[in-house]
Amino acid sequence: MEISELVASKVLDVPDFPKPGILFKDLMPLFADGPAFAAAVDAIIAEQGADTFDVVAGMEARGFVIAAAVAYATGKGIVPVRKAGKLPRQTVSATYALEYGEATLEVHADAFLAGERVLVVDDVLATGGTAAATLNLVEQAGGRVSGFSVVLELSFLAGRERLEGRPVHALLTV
Numbered sequence: 001m002e003i004s005e006l007v008a009s010k011v012l013d014v015p016d017f018p019k020p021g022i023l024f025k026d027l028m029p030l031f032a033d034g035p036a037f038a039a040a041v042d043a044i045i046a047e048q049g050a051d052t053f054d055v056v057a058g059m060e061a062r063g064f065v066i067a068a069a070v071a072y073a074t075g076k077g078i079v080p081v082r083k084a085g086k087l088p089r090q091t092v093s094a095t096y097a098l099e100y101g102e103a104t105l106e107v108h109a110d111a112f113l114a115g116e117r118v119l120v121v122d123d124v125l126a127t128g129g130t131a132a133a134t135l136n137l138v139e140q141a142g143g144r145v146s147g148f149s150v151v152l153e154l155s156f157l158a159g160r161e162r163l164e165g166r167p168v169h170a171l172l173t174v
Contacts, residue, residue, distance in 0.1 A: 003043040007151060007172040010036050025174075027123050027151055031065055040151055040171055041069040044121065047169050048147045050074040053119035055112065057081055057143070059134050060105075063122035066151065070121060079111045079118070081134050092141045096133035105133050112143035125150040125170060128159030135166060 001009075010030035017024040031037050044066070057079045058067025064080060071078040084093060084104035091106040112118060118138050125131055135145050145166065153160065153170035160168055 003039060004172045006036055006039055008174075011152065011172075025124060025152055025154070027062065030151065031062075037069070041066065041073055043171055044070055044149045044169070045073060048119055048149060050076075052117065053146045054117045055079055055119075055143070057107070057111075057118050057120045057134070057138055059120070059122040059130060060086075062124075066121045066123060066149075070119065079107060081105050081107050081120075081137060092137065094133040094137040094140065096129045098129065103130070103133075105130070105137055107137055107141050109141060112138065112141050114142045116143050117146040118143040119146055120148045122148075122150050123152065125153040125159045125163075125168070126157045128157075128162030131159060132162045135163065 007030060010033060012026040012029055014024040014026050016022065030040060055077045056067045056071040058064040059081045060083055067078050084106050087106050087108055090109040092109050093104050093106045095102050095104045120134055120138060131148065135148060138145050147167045147169065149169045151171050153173040155173050
C-alpha cells in the first residue's frame with residue numbers, strides 16, 4: 001500500500017468540530033497505529049533525506065508528535081514551536097492573522113545555531129498561516145528551513161500558495 005493510501009485509510013472525518021460547518025480531519029487513528037505511524041515517519045524521512053537537516057521543529061501541538069518521532073528515528077534534536085507564553089526563557093515570536101483575530105507563536109531565542117538546517121513538521125497544512133509564521137520564525141531565530149513536511153494537505157484551502165518558494169511535502173493531499 002502506498003503511503004498516501006495508508007494515511008487516507010487512517011484519517012477520520014469529524015463533522016462540526018470545532019464548530020458547526022467544519023469537517024475536522026482527525027489523524028489520531030494514524031498516530032495510534034504503530035506500524036502505520038512508523039510508515040508515515042519513515043516516509044517523511046525518506047522524502048527529506050536524513051542528511052538534509054540538523055534538527056526537527058514541531059508545531060504545537062500535533063506537530064510535536066511527528067517531530068519527536070522523526071528526531072528520534074534520525075538521531076536529531078527537536079525544537080518545539082509553541083503558542084505565546086508557553087516557553088520559560090527568552091523567545092522570538094511571530095504573529096499571524098487568523099479568521100477572527102491573531103495568534104502568536106514563539107521559539108526560544110537560542111533554539112537554533114546560526115544557519116542550522118531545520119526540518120519543520122506538522123500534521124495538517126490548511127490555510128498556511130501557521131506554517132508561514134513558523135517558517136519565518138525559524139529563520140528569525142537563526143535557523144535555515146531545509147524542508148516542511150505534513151501528513152495531510154487540504155489543497156482546497158490553498159495553504160501551499162502562502163508558502164510559495166518554500167520546500168513543501170505532504171504524505172497525502174486532498
